Amino acid sequence: DAGVIQSPRHEVTEMGQEVTLRCKPISGHNSLFWYRQTMMRGLELLIYFNNNVPIDDSGMPEDRFSAKMPNASFSTLKIQPSEPRDSAVYFCASSISRGIGQPQHFGDGTRLSIL
C-alpha cells in the first residue's frame, strides 16, 4: 500500500523565494497534518485539516506560511517569502479520522534549506 507521499524530498533555495511543499495522503484518510522539525524546537504541528477544511492553524509561524487542501488527495504548504530560519524538515501525516484511537501515518519529509 502506498503511504503518505511528499515532494520534493529535498529543496534548496535562496531566501526570498517562494517554496511549495506537496503532500498526497493515504487514500481514504480524511485528516491531514503538517509538521516541522528542527534541532532547536523538535517536531511541532503547524496545521491540520479534516475533510479538506483547516481545523487548527495555531502552529503556523506567521503569515508567510499558508496551507491548502483543494481535495482529499492533495495538500500544499507554501512559504512566501522564505527565510533562512525556515530551514527544517517538513513532514506531512494523515489519519483515517480525527477521533481518538486513530494513528497518524507520516511521510518521509521534505528537507528544506534556505540559503
Next chain:
Amino acid sequence: DAKTTQPPSMDCAEGRAANLPCNHSTISGNEYVYWYRQIHSQGPQYIIHGLKNNETNEMASLIITEDRKSSTLILPHATLRDTAVYYCIVPHTGANSKLTFGKGITLSVRP
C-alpha cells in the same frame, strides 16, 4: 496534552528486550497513551496505543499500570534497526487529536 516524562536515553543489547518507560501522572480517564518512533532521517512511525488494558501488536507490547500514571513500551527482541527516538504521547481527547512530540527517549541497540 497530558505531560509525559521519559528518560533521555537508554541502550540494550541486540536480541534482548528493550523496556522503555514513560510517566504520565496527569493523564485523564479517557486519554490514550500513544507510542511513536523516529528512525534517523525518516518520518515518525506509529507503534502502538492503549487506554487501560495492556496491548500487543507485531511491533511491541504496551503495559499500562493500573492507576494509568505510567506505562512501558516493550520491544521483545530488539534489533539494530530498532535504534531510534521513541516518543510517548498522551493527546487531549475532544475536538482534535493533535500530537505533541516531546524530546522522546533515544534507544541505542548495541551489537
